[in-house]
Amino acid sequence: MIEFKGVNKYYGDFQVLKDINLSINKGEVVVIIGPSGSGKSTMLRCINHLETITEGELTINGTLVADKKTDINKLRRNIGMVFQHFHLYPHKTVLENITLAPKKVLGKSENEAKETARYYLDKVGIAEKADAYPSQLSGGQQQRVAIARGLAMNPEVMLFDEPTSALDPEMIGEVLDVMKALAKEGMTMVVVTHEMGFAKEVADRIVFIDQGQILEEATPAEFYANPREERAKLFLSRILNH
Amino acid sequence: MDFIGAYAPDHLTFLLKGFWVTLKVAFISIILSFIIGAIVGTLRYAAIPIVSRVLAVVVETIRNLPLLLIIFFTYFALPEIGINLEITYAAIAALTVFESAMLSEVIRSGLKSIEKGQIEAARSSGLTYVQTLQHIVMPQALKRMVPPIVSQFISLLKDTSLAVVIALPDLMHNGQIIYAQKDSYIIPIFLIVAIMYFIVNYCLSQIARRLEVKRA
Ligand SMILES: Nc1ncnc2c1ncn2[C@@H]1O[C@H](COP(=O)(O)OP(=O)(O)OP(=O)(O)O)[C@@H](O)[C@H]1O
Ligand SMILES: [Mg+2]
Numbered sequence: 001m002i003e004f005k006g007v008n009k010y011y012g013d014f015q016v017l018k019d020i021n022l023s024i025n026k027g028e029v030v031v032i033i034g035p036s037g038s039g040k041s042t043m044l045r046c047i048n049h050l051e052t053i054t055e056g057e058l059t060i061n062g063t064l065v066a067d068k069k070t071d072i073n074k075l076r077r078n079i080g081m082v083f084q085h086f087h088l089y090p091h092k093t094v095l096e097n098i099t100l101a102p103k104k105v106l107g108k109s110e111n112e113a114k115e116t117a118r119y120y121l122d123k124v125g126i127a128e129k130a131d132a133y134p135s136q137l138s139g140g141q142q143q144r145v146a147i148a149r150g151l152a153m154n155p156e157v158m159l160f161d162e163p164t165s166a167l168d169p170e171m172i173g174e175v176l177d178v179m180k181a182l183a184k185e186g187m188t189m190v191v192v193t194h195e196m197g198f199a200k201e202v203a204d205r206i207v208f209i210d211q212g213q214i215l216e217e218a219t220p221a222e223f224y225a226n227p228r229e230e231r232a233k234l235f236l237s238r239i240l241n242h
Numbered sequence: 243m244d245f246i247g248a249y250a251p252d253h254l255t256f257l258l259k260g261f262w263v264t265l266k267v268a269f270i271s272i273i274l275s276f277i278i279g280a281i282v283g284t285l286r287y288a289a290i291p292i293v294s295r296v297l298a299v300v301v302e303t304i305r306n307l308p309l310l311l312i313i314f315f316t317y318f319a320l321p322e323i324g325i326n327l328e329i330t331y332a333a334i335a336a337l338t339v340f341e342s343a344m345l346s347e348v349i350r351s352g353l354k355s356i357e358k359g360q361i362e363a364a365r366s367s368g369l370t371y372v373q374t375l376q377h378i379v380m381p382q383a384l385k386r387m388v389p390p391i392v393s394q395f396i397s398l399l400k401d402t403s404l405a406v407v408i409a410l411p412d413l414m415h416n417g418q419i420i421y422a423q424k425d426s427y428i429i430p431i432f433l434i435v436a437i438m439y440f441i442v443n444y445c446l447s448q449i450a451r452r453l454e455v456k457r458a
Contacts, residue, residue: 048366077368087363091381100377101367146363153367 001026001188002047002157007056009042009212016042018212020056026156029189031199031220034209035235040192043209044159047190048079060157077105080150080158084166086142088134088149094121095130098149106153113152120148124178140171144178151182158182160191194239196224208232248430253420257431260416261438267330267412268399271337275398276391278338279345284375286346287353297346304343310404312336317408333405333412341398348394352387353379392450396443403439413438 002024009017016039024030032040045051046058049065049072058065063075089097098120099113108116121127124144126137134142143163150158160179164172176198183189183202193199199206199220206223208216208231215229227233282301286294304312313336316327327335356379364374403414417435421427 050362050366073368073370076366079366081363081366083359083363085359087357087359089360089363089378089382091385101364101369104373104377105368149367 001061002190003057003059004043004046005057005059007046007053007058009039009046009051009054016212017046017053020214022207022214022217024188024190026188027186028204029183029187029191029202030205030207031203032190032192032207032209033194033199033235038209039212040209041161044161044190044192047157047159048076048081050081073105077101077153078156080153080155082143082146082150082158082160082163084162086134086139086146086166088142088145090134093131093133094126094137094145097134097145098152101149102152116152116154117148120151121145123151123181124148125174138171139167140174143167143171143175147175147178147182157188157190160189160193162192162194164193164195196239200224208235210235243429244424244426245430247424248420248427249434253431256416256420257413257434257438260411260413263330263410264399264402264412264414265442267333267337267405267410268395268402271334271341271402272395272398274334274338275341275345278342280349282342282346283349284353287350288371288375301343301346304340305347307340309336309340309401310407312340313405313408329405329408329410332408333402333410336405337398337401340401341394345391345394348387348390349383352383352390355386356382388450388453392446396446399443399446400439 002022004020004022007017007020008015020043022030032043034040042051046053047060047065053066060075060079063070065072065075088094089100092100095114095117098117099108099110102108102113102116103110118127118130121130124147126141126144126148129137129141129145134145137145147158147163163179164175167175172195176195179189179191180198180202191198191203203220206216206218206220207214208218208223208227208229210231216223216227216232218228223232224236227236282297286297286301288294313333316336316339317329317332320327320332353375360378360382361374364378365371369377402410402412405412406415406418409415413435417431421431
Protein backbone atom coordinates (compact mmCIF):
# COMPACT_ATOMS: atom_id res chain seq x y z
CA MET A 1 0.00 0.00 0.00
CA ILE A 2 3.02 2.31 0.42
CA GLU A 3 5.22 2.43 -2.62
CA PHE A 4 8.50 4.31 -3.12
CA LYS A 5 9.67 4.29 -6.74
CA GLY A 6 13.04 5.86 -7.46
CA VAL A 7 12.56 8.50 -4.79
CA ASN A 8 15.25 11.15 -4.41
CA LYS A 9 15.27 14.02 -1.98
CA TYR A 10 17.67 16.91 -1.72
CA TYR A 11 18.23 19.63 0.83
CA GLY A 12 19.90 22.17 -1.43
CA ASP A 13 22.88 20.33 -2.88
CA PHE A 14 22.78 17.65 -0.23
CA GLN A 15 21.06 14.44 -1.27
CA VAL A 16 19.29 12.94 1.74
CA LEU A 17 17.49 10.12 -0.05
CA LYS A 18 19.03 8.26 -2.97
CA ASP A 19 16.91 6.22 -5.34
CA ILE A 20 14.63 4.74 -2.69
CA ASN A 21 12.60 1.79 -3.91
CA LEU A 22 10.46 0.17 -1.30
CA SER A 23 7.05 -1.30 -1.15
CA ILE A 24 5.16 -1.95 2.03
CA ASN A 25 2.09 -4.16 2.00
CA LYS A 26 -1.01 -3.95 4.09
CA GLY A 27 -0.51 -5.56 7.48
CA GLU A 28 3.25 -5.52 7.23
CA VAL A 29 5.54 -4.30 9.99
CA VAL A 30 8.68 -2.74 8.55
CA VAL A 31 11.52 -1.61 10.77
CA ILE A 32 13.93 0.98 9.41
CA ILE A 33 17.36 1.12 10.94
CA GLY A 34 20.55 2.92 10.10
CA PRO A 35 23.14 5.30 11.48
CA SER A 36 22.29 8.80 12.68
CA GLY A 37 21.76 11.18 9.79
CA SER A 38 21.22 8.39 7.29
CA GLY A 39 17.76 9.67 6.32
CA LYS A 40 15.44 7.43 8.33
CA SER A 41 13.26 10.24 9.66
CA THR A 42 13.23 11.95 6.29
CA MET A 43 12.03 8.80 4.57
CA LEU A 44 9.27 8.29 7.14
CA ARG A 45 8.21 11.92 6.99
CA CYS A 46 7.90 11.78 3.20
CA ILE A 47 5.17 9.18 3.60
CA ASN A 48 2.76 11.66 5.20
CA HIS A 49 4.19 14.61 3.33
CA LEU A 50 5.79 16.36 6.29
CA GLU A 51 8.71 16.43 3.86
CA THR A 52 8.41 16.72 0.10
CA ILE A 53 10.21 14.35 -2.20
CA THR A 54 12.28 15.95 -4.95
CA GLU A 55 12.13 13.22 -7.58
CA GLY A 56 10.45 9.88 -8.12
CA GLU A 57 7.07 8.54 -7.12
CA LEU A 58 5.65 7.91 -3.71
CA THR A 59 2.14 6.49 -3.58
CA ILE A 60 -0.25 5.37 -0.88
CA ASN A 61 -2.95 3.02 -2.11
CA GLY A 62 -2.13 4.36 -5.55
CA THR A 63 -2.47 8.03 -4.62
CA LEU A 64 0.56 10.20 -5.32
CA VAL A 65 1.54 11.82 -2.03
CA ALA A 66 3.38 14.78 -3.51
CA ASP A 67 0.90 15.51 -6.27
CA LYS A 68 -0.72 18.95 -6.22
CA LYS A 69 -4.12 17.42 -6.90
CA THR A 70 -3.92 15.13 -3.88
CA ASP A 71 -5.89 16.29 -0.85
CA ILE A 72 -3.11 15.83 1.66
CA ASN A 73 -5.34 16.36 4.70
CA LYS A 74 -7.56 13.54 3.53
CA LEU A 75 -4.58 11.29 2.95
CA ARG A 76 -3.17 12.06 6.39
CA ARG A 77 -6.35 10.94 8.17
CA ASN A 78 -5.36 7.50 7.20
CA ILE A 79 -1.76 7.71 8.46
CA GLY A 80 -1.06 7.98 12.17
CA MET A 81 2.28 9.33 13.30
CA VAL A 82 4.13 8.97 16.57
CA PHE A 83 7.15 11.17 17.23
CA GLN A 84 10.26 10.73 19.30
CA HIS A 85 9.29 13.65 21.53
CA PHE A 86 5.54 12.80 21.68
CA HIS A 87 4.35 16.31 20.80
CA LEU A 88 1.21 16.07 22.86
CA TYR A 89 -0.71 19.34 23.05
CA PRO A 90 0.24 20.74 26.46
CA HIS A 91 -2.84 22.97 26.78
CA LYS A 92 -5.24 20.09 26.33
CA THR A 93 -6.08 17.17 28.57
CA VAL A 94 -5.25 13.63 27.50
CA LEU A 95 -8.83 13.12 26.36
CA GLU A 96 -8.86 16.40 24.42
CA ASN A 97 -5.56 15.50 22.79
CA ILE A 98 -7.15 12.35 21.45
CA THR A 99 -10.58 13.72 20.50
CA LEU A 100 -9.39 16.83 18.64
CA ALA A 101 -8.69 15.32 15.23
CA PRO A 102 -11.65 12.88 15.22
CA LYS A 103 -13.94 15.83 15.96
CA LYS A 104 -12.40 18.39 13.64
CA VAL A 105 -11.26 16.15 10.82
CA LEU A 106 -13.75 13.28 10.84
CA GLY A 107 -16.62 15.34 12.18
CA LYS A 108 -17.38 12.96 15.02
CA SER A 109 -19.62 14.15 17.82
CA GLU A 110 -18.11 14.99 21.20
CA ASN A 111 -19.56 11.85 22.77
CA GLU A 112 -18.57 9.55 19.98
CA ALA A 113 -15.03 10.95 19.97
CA LYS A 114 -14.76 10.57 23.75
CA GLU A 115 -15.96 7.02 23.62
CA THR A 116 -13.36 6.13 21.00
CA ALA A 117 -10.69 7.98 22.96
CA ARG A 118 -11.49 6.05 26.12
CA TYR A 119 -11.42 2.79 24.21
CA TYR A 120 -7.90 3.46 22.96
CA LEU A 121 -6.70 4.86 26.29
CA ASP A 122 -7.83 1.62 27.85
CA LYS A 123 -6.02 -0.26 25.15
CA VAL A 124 -2.71 1.50 25.84
CA GLY A 125 -3.28 0.94 29.55
CA ILE A 126 -3.86 4.43 30.93
CA ALA A 127 -7.62 4.83 31.09
CA GLU A 128 -7.28 6.53 34.47
CA LYS A 129 -5.28 9.43 33.01
CA ALA A 130 -8.03 10.70 30.71
CA ASP A 131 -8.40 14.03 32.49
CA ALA A 132 -4.73 14.64 33.24
CA TYR A 133 -2.60 17.14 31.35
CA PRO A 134 0.45 15.84 29.45
CA SER A 135 2.82 17.55 31.89
CA GLN A 136 1.41 15.36 34.66
CA LEU A 137 2.40 12.15 32.88
CA SER A 138 5.66 10.24 32.67
CA GLY A 139 7.41 9.96 29.32
CA GLY A 140 6.19 6.43 28.78
CA GLN A 141 2.62 7.45 29.54
CA GLN A 142 2.86 10.45 27.22
CA GLN A 143 4.05 8.26 24.40
CA ARG A 144 1.22 5.83 24.97
CA VAL A 145 -1.23 8.73 24.80
CA ALA A 146 0.42 9.78 21.54
CA ILE A 147 -0.14 6.29 20.19
CA ALA A 148 -3.78 6.37 21.30
CA ARG A 149 -4.13 9.76 19.63
CA GLY A 150 -2.92 8.25 16.37
CA LEU A 151 -5.13 5.18 16.67
CA ALA A 152 -8.26 7.20 17.40
CA MET A 153 -8.33 8.28 13.75
CA ASN A 154 -8.59 4.61 12.87
CA PRO A 155 -5.72 4.87 10.38
CA GLU A 156 -4.62 2.21 7.97
CA VAL A 157 -0.93 2.80 8.70
CA MET A 158 1.01 3.96 11.74
CA LEU A 159 4.41 5.63 11.42
CA PHE A 160 6.77 5.64 14.39
CA ASP A 161 9.93 7.76 14.48
CA GLU A 162 12.17 6.46 17.26
CA PRO A 163 9.23 6.26 19.68
CA THR A 164 11.33 5.03 22.58
CA SER A 165 14.61 6.90 22.22
CA ALA A 166 13.57 9.83 24.39
CA LEU A 167 12.42 7.54 27.18
CA ASP A 168 14.10 6.41 30.36
CA PRO A 169 15.05 2.74 30.07
CA GLU A 170 12.40 1.56 32.53
CA MET A 171 9.64 3.05 30.36
CA ILE A 172 10.72 1.65 27.03
CA GLY A 173 9.09 -1.70 27.71
CA GLU A 174 5.59 -0.34 28.30
CA VAL A 175 5.63 1.50 24.98
CA LEU A 176 7.09 -1.41 23.05
CA ASP A 177 4.44 -3.71 24.52
CA VAL A 178 1.70 -1.48 23.15
CA MET A 179 3.39 -1.43 19.76
CA LYS A 180 3.86 -5.19 19.72
CA ALA A 181 0.20 -5.73 20.51
CA LEU A 182 -0.70 -3.40 17.69
CA ALA A 183 1.56 -5.25 15.27
CA LYS A 184 0.03 -8.56 16.23
CA GLU A 185 -3.44 -7.22 15.54
CA GLY A 186 -2.38 -6.67 11.96
CA MET A 187 -1.74 -2.92 11.88
CA THR A 188 0.49 -1.78 9.04
CA MET A 189 3.48 -0.18 10.73
CA VAL A 190 6.62 1.60 9.60
CA VAL A 191 8.92 1.95 12.56
CA VAL A 192 12.26 3.69 12.87
CA THR A 193 13.85 2.06 15.90
CA HIS A 194 17.00 0.39 17.08
CA GLU A 195 15.11 -1.85 19.48
CA MET A 196 16.21 -5.27 18.34
CA GLY A 197 13.86 -7.16 20.64
CA PHE A 198 10.90 -5.43 19.07
CA ALA A 199 12.20 -5.97 15.54
CA LYS A 200 12.87 -9.64 16.11
CA GLU A 201 9.50 -10.27 17.66
CA VAL A 202 7.14 -8.48 15.30
CA ALA A 203 8.92 -7.08 12.23
CA ASP A 204 8.31 -8.74 8.89
CA ARG A 205 11.21 -6.91 7.37
CA ILE A 206 14.22 -4.84 8.32
CA VAL A 207 15.29 -2.05 5.99
CA PHE A 208 18.85 -0.90 6.55
CA ILE A 209 19.59 2.57 5.27
CA ASP A 210 22.92 4.38 5.17
CA GLN A 211 23.74 7.76 3.65
CA GLY A 212 20.30 7.98 2.11
CA GLN A 213 20.43 4.60 0.41
CA ILE A 214 18.68 1.35 1.19
CA LEU A 215 21.56 -1.08 1.48
CA GLU A 216 19.76 -4.14 2.70
CA GLU A 217 16.26 -5.54 3.10
CA ALA A 218 15.90 -8.77 5.03
CA THR A 219 13.85 -10.60 7.61
CA PRO A 220 14.95 -9.81 11.17
CA ALA A 221 16.26 -13.34 11.62
CA GLU A 222 18.50 -13.04 8.56
CA PHE A 223 19.52 -9.49 9.19
CA TYR A 224 20.62 -9.78 12.79
CA ALA A 225 22.23 -13.18 12.42
CA ASN A 226 24.00 -12.56 9.19
CA PRO A 227 23.93 -9.09 7.65
CA ARG A 228 25.13 -9.15 4.06
CA GLU A 229 26.39 -5.60 3.90
CA GLU A 230 29.71 -4.57 5.42
CA ARG A 231 28.24 -1.32 6.67
CA ALA A 232 25.29 -3.11 8.26
CA LYS A 233 27.73 -5.41 10.07
CA LEU A 234 29.66 -2.43 11.34
CA PHE A 235 26.48 -0.67 12.39
CA LEU A 236 25.17 -3.72 14.22
CA SER A 237 28.42 -4.28 16.06
CA ARG A 238 28.23 -0.67 17.22
CA ILE A 239 24.69 -0.79 18.53
CA LEU A 240 25.23 -4.18 20.11
CA ASN A 241 28.42 -3.21 21.92
CA HIS A 242 27.12 -0.41 24.00
CA MET B 243 4.70 74.41 47.11
CA ASP B 244 1.02 75.16 47.30
CA PHE B 245 -0.82 71.85 47.64
CA ILE B 246 -4.04 73.41 48.81
CA GLY B 247 -4.22 75.86 45.94
CA ALA B 248 -3.10 73.25 43.40
CA TYR B 249 -5.72 70.75 44.51
CA ALA B 250 -8.61 73.22 44.45
CA PRO B 251 -11.86 71.41 43.51
CA ASP B 252 -12.15 72.92 40.04
CA HIS B 253 -8.51 71.97 39.34
CA LEU B 254 -9.23 68.40 40.32
CA THR B 255 -12.35 68.30 38.16
CA PHE B 256 -10.30 69.64 35.29
CA LEU B 257 -7.64 66.97 35.85
CA LEU B 258 -10.25 64.25 35.99
CA LYS B 259 -11.69 65.49 32.70
CA GLY B 260 -8.23 65.15 31.21
CA PHE B 261 -7.84 61.75 32.79
CA TRP B 262 -11.11 60.67 31.21
CA VAL B 263 -9.84 61.76 27.78
CA THR B 264 -6.61 59.82 28.36
CA LEU B 265 -8.55 56.69 29.29
CA LYS B 266 -10.96 57.06 26.40
CA VAL B 267 -8.24 57.58 23.80
CA ALA B 268 -6.15 54.76 25.26
CA PHE B 269 -9.08 52.35 25.48
CA ILE B 270 -10.23 52.89 21.91
CA SER B 271 -6.66 52.68 20.61
CA ILE B 272 -6.01 49.51 22.60
CA ILE B 273 -9.06 47.78 21.15
CA LEU B 274 -8.33 48.88 17.58
CA SER B 275 -4.62 48.16 17.69
CA PHE B 276 -5.20 44.76 19.26
CA ILE B 277 -7.56 43.76 16.46
CA ILE B 278 -5.33 45.15 13.71
CA GLY B 279 -2.16 43.87 15.37
CA ALA B 280 -3.63 40.37 15.71
CA ILE B 281 -4.66 40.27 12.05
CA VAL B 282 -1.36 41.68 10.78
CA GLY B 283 0.74 39.53 13.11
CA THR B 284 -1.10 36.37 12.04
CA LEU B 285 -0.87 37.21 8.34
CA ARG B 286 2.85 37.80 8.68
CA TYR B 287 3.28 34.57 10.63
CA ALA B 288 1.36 32.63 8.00
CA ALA B 289 3.93 33.71 5.39
CA ILE B 290 1.40 34.38 2.65
CA PRO B 291 3.57 35.15 -0.40
CA ILE B 292 3.10 38.83 -1.29
CA VAL B 293 0.89 39.96 1.59
CA SER B 294 3.37 39.01 4.29
CA ARG B 295 6.23 40.75 2.49
CA VAL B 296 4.28 43.98 2.06
CA LEU B 297 3.11 43.93 5.68
CA ALA B 298 6.69 43.36 6.83
CA VAL B 299 7.81 46.53 5.07
CA VAL B 300 4.93 48.57 6.47
CA VAL B 301 5.35 47.27 10.01
CA GLU B 302 9.11 47.76 10.03
CA THR B 303 8.74 51.30 8.72
CA ILE B 304 6.23 52.27 11.38
CA ARG B 305 8.17 50.61 14.17
CA ASN B 306 11.22 52.61 13.28
CA LEU B 307 9.51 55.99 13.31
CA PRO B 308 9.11 58.05 16.48
CA LEU B 309 5.51 58.04 17.67
CA LEU B 310 5.72 61.81 17.97
CA LEU B 311 6.32 62.05 14.24
CA ILE B 312 3.26 59.91 13.52
CA ILE B 313 1.15 62.10 15.80
CA PHE B 314 2.33 65.25 14.05
CA PHE B 315 1.71 63.59 10.73
CA THR B 316 -1.90 62.62 11.42
CA TYR B 317 -2.74 66.08 12.71
CA PHE B 318 -0.72 68.41 10.51
CA ALA B 319 0.13 66.48 7.35
CA LEU B 320 -3.09 64.62 6.66
CA PRO B 321 -5.13 67.85 6.24
CA GLU B 322 -2.72 68.74 3.42
CA ILE B 323 -4.07 65.76 1.48
CA GLY B 324 -7.63 66.53 2.42
CA ILE B 325 -8.04 64.37 5.51
CA ASN B 326 -9.09 66.47 8.47
CA LEU B 327 -9.24 64.66 11.76
CA GLU B 328 -10.46 66.17 14.96
CA ILE B 329 -7.75 66.18 17.68
CA THR B 330 -9.11 63.16 19.51
CA TYR B 331 -9.42 61.11 16.32
CA ALA B 332 -6.01 62.21 15.13
CA ALA B 333 -4.52 61.02 18.42
CA ILE B 334 -6.42 57.72 18.23
CA ALA B 335 -5.37 57.19 14.63
CA ALA B 336 -1.70 57.88 15.37
CA LEU B 337 -1.62 55.66 18.45
CA THR B 338 -3.49 52.89 16.67
CA VAL B 339 -1.13 52.87 13.70
CA PHE B 340 1.95 52.82 15.90
CA GLU B 341 0.71 50.32 18.48
CA SER B 342 -0.75 47.99 15.83
CA ALA B 343 2.72 47.67 14.38
CA MET B 344 4.24 47.01 17.79
CA LEU B 345 1.52 44.52 18.76
CA SER B 346 1.67 42.69 15.44
CA GLU B 347 5.32 42.01 16.18
CA VAL B 348 4.52 40.73 19.67
CA ILE B 349 1.83 38.48 18.24
CA ARG B 350 3.94 37.23 15.37
CA SER B 351 6.82 36.27 17.63
CA GLY B 352 4.40 34.66 20.08
CA LEU B 353 3.02 32.47 17.31
CA LYS B 354 6.52 31.73 16.09
CA SER B 355 7.56 30.55 19.55
CA ILE B 356 5.33 27.46 19.30
CA GLU B 357 7.46 24.41 18.52
CA LYS B 358 7.40 22.96 15.04
CA GLY B 359 6.57 19.55 16.54
CA GLN B 360 3.19 20.82 17.73
CA ILE B 361 2.29 21.88 14.23
CA GLU B 362 3.57 18.64 12.72
CA ALA B 363 1.58 16.56 15.19
CA ALA B 364 -1.59 18.47 14.33
CA ARG B 365 -1.04 18.50 10.57
CA SER B 366 -0.15 14.81 10.48
CA SER B 367 -3.49 14.01 12.10
CA GLY B 368 -5.24 15.63 9.16
CA LEU B 369 -6.00 19.06 10.61
CA THR B 370 -5.80 21.88 8.08
CA TYR B 371 -3.37 24.76 8.48
CA VAL B 372 -6.13 27.05 9.73
CA GLN B 373 -7.45 24.46 12.20
CA THR B 374 -3.93 23.94 13.48
CA LEU B 375 -3.52 27.67 13.96
CA GLN B 376 -6.86 27.92 15.70
CA HIS B 377 -6.70 24.91 18.03
CA ILE B 378 -2.99 24.37 18.61
CA VAL B 379 -0.85 27.39 17.85
CA MET B 380 -3.01 30.32 18.95
CA PRO B 381 -4.18 29.05 22.34
CA GLN B 382 -0.64 28.20 23.36
CA ALA B 383 0.82 31.39 21.93
CA LEU B 384 -1.81 33.57 23.59
CA LYS B 385 -0.78 32.25 26.97
CA ARG B 386 2.80 33.27 26.33
CA MET B 387 1.76 36.61 24.83
CA VAL B 388 -0.31 37.98 27.70
CA PRO B 389 2.60 39.65 29.54
CA PRO B 390 4.16 41.38 26.51
CA ILE B 391 0.75 42.41 25.17
CA VAL B 392 -0.22 44.01 28.47
CA SER B 393 3.09 45.82 28.73
CA GLN B 394 2.40 47.15 25.24
CA PHE B 395 -1.01 48.35 26.44
CA ILE B 396 0.67 50.07 29.36
CA SER B 397 3.11 51.86 27.15
CA LEU B 398 0.22 52.88 24.89
CA LEU B 399 -1.55 54.43 27.85
CA LYS B 400 1.57 56.35 28.75
CA ASP B 401 2.16 57.32 25.15
CA THR B 402 -1.20 59.10 24.98
CA SER B 403 0.57 61.89 26.87
CA LEU B 404 2.63 62.59 23.74
CA ALA B 405 -0.56 63.88 22.15
CA VAL B 406 -0.14 67.09 24.17
CA VAL B 407 1.82 68.27 21.14
CA ILE B 408 -1.42 68.49 19.18
CA ALA B 409 -3.22 69.86 22.25
CA LEU B 410 -5.27 66.77 23.00
CA PRO B 411 -6.99 67.77 26.26
CA ASP B 412 -5.73 64.71 28.13
CA LEU B 413 -4.41 64.35 31.66
CA MET B 414 -0.94 65.65 30.83
CA HIS B 415 -2.29 68.59 28.88
CA ASN B 416 -4.77 69.65 31.55
CA GLY B 417 -2.08 69.31 34.20
CA GLN B 418 0.15 71.65 32.22
CA ILE B 419 -2.60 74.23 31.99
CA ILE B 420 -3.04 74.22 35.75
CA TYR B 421 0.60 74.51 36.71
CA ALA B 422 1.22 77.15 34.06
CA GLN B 423 -0.74 79.51 36.31
CA LYS B 424 1.63 79.36 39.24
CA ASP B 425 5.09 77.87 39.76
CA SER B 426 4.11 76.65 43.22
CA TYR B 427 1.58 74.31 41.57
CA ILE B 428 4.15 72.50 39.47
CA ILE B 429 5.26 69.83 41.92
CA PRO B 430 1.83 69.09 43.43
CA ILE B 431 0.29 68.76 39.98
CA PHE B 432 3.09 66.54 38.68
CA LEU B 433 2.61 64.38 41.73
CA ILE B 434 -1.09 63.86 41.26
CA VAL B 435 -0.75 63.35 37.50
CA ALA B 436 1.92 60.72 38.13
CA ILE B 437 -0.29 58.97 40.67
CA MET B 438 -3.19 58.82 38.23
CA TYR B 439 -1.06 57.28 35.48
CA PHE B 440 0.45 54.90 37.96
CA ILE B 441 -2.88 53.66 39.32
CA VAL B 442 -4.32 52.61 35.95
CA ASN B 443 -1.11 51.04 34.76
CA TYR B 444 -0.62 49.22 38.01
CA CYS B 445 -4.16 47.85 37.76
CA LEU B 446 -3.44 46.70 34.20
CA SER B 447 -0.33 44.84 35.20
CA GLN B 448 -2.14 43.25 38.14
CA ILE B 449 -4.88 42.02 35.83
CA ALA B 450 -2.19 40.61 33.57
CA ARG B 451 -0.63 38.78 36.50
CA ARG B 452 -4.01 37.28 37.45
CA LEU B 453 -4.55 36.13 33.88
CA GLU B 454 -1.14 34.52 33.82
CA VAL B 455 -1.70 32.62 37.04
CA LYS B 456 -5.12 31.46 35.93
CA ARG B 457 -3.96 30.24 32.54
CA ALA B 458 -0.79 28.60 33.81
N1 LIG C 1 15.65 20.68 7.06
C1 LIG C 1 16.86 20.19 6.73
N2 LIG C 1 17.73 20.92 6.03
C2 LIG C 1 18.93 20.45 5.68
N3 LIG C 1 19.39 19.23 6.01
C3 LIG C 1 18.57 18.44 6.73
C4 LIG C 1 17.26 18.86 7.12
N4 LIG C 1 16.68 17.87 7.82
C5 LIG C 1 17.58 16.86 7.85
N5 LIG C 1 18.70 17.20 7.20
C6 LIG C 1 19.86 16.32 6.99
O1 LIG C 1 19.43 15.19 6.33
C7 LIG C 1 20.10 14.04 6.82
C8 LIG C 1 19.11 12.99 7.20
O2 LIG C 1 18.36 13.44 8.31
P1 LIG C 1 17.35 12.50 9.06
O3 LIG C 1 16.77 13.29 10.18
O4 LIG C 1 16.41 11.88 8.10
O5 LIG C 1 18.31 11.37 9.65
P2 LIG C 1 17.99 10.18 10.63
O6 LIG C 1 18.45 8.95 9.96
O7 LIG C 1 16.58 10.23 11.06
O8 LIG C 1 18.96 10.48 11.83
P3 LIG C 1 18.75 10.32 13.41
O9 LIG C 1 19.03 8.87 13.71
O10 LIG C 1 19.78 11.20 13.99
O11 LIG C 1 17.37 10.73 13.73
C9 LIG C 1 20.99 14.51 7.95
O12 LIG C 1 22.30 14.62 7.46
C10 LIG C 1 20.44 15.85 8.29
O13 LIG C 1 21.48 16.70 8.73
MG1 LIG D 1 15.63 10.69 12.91
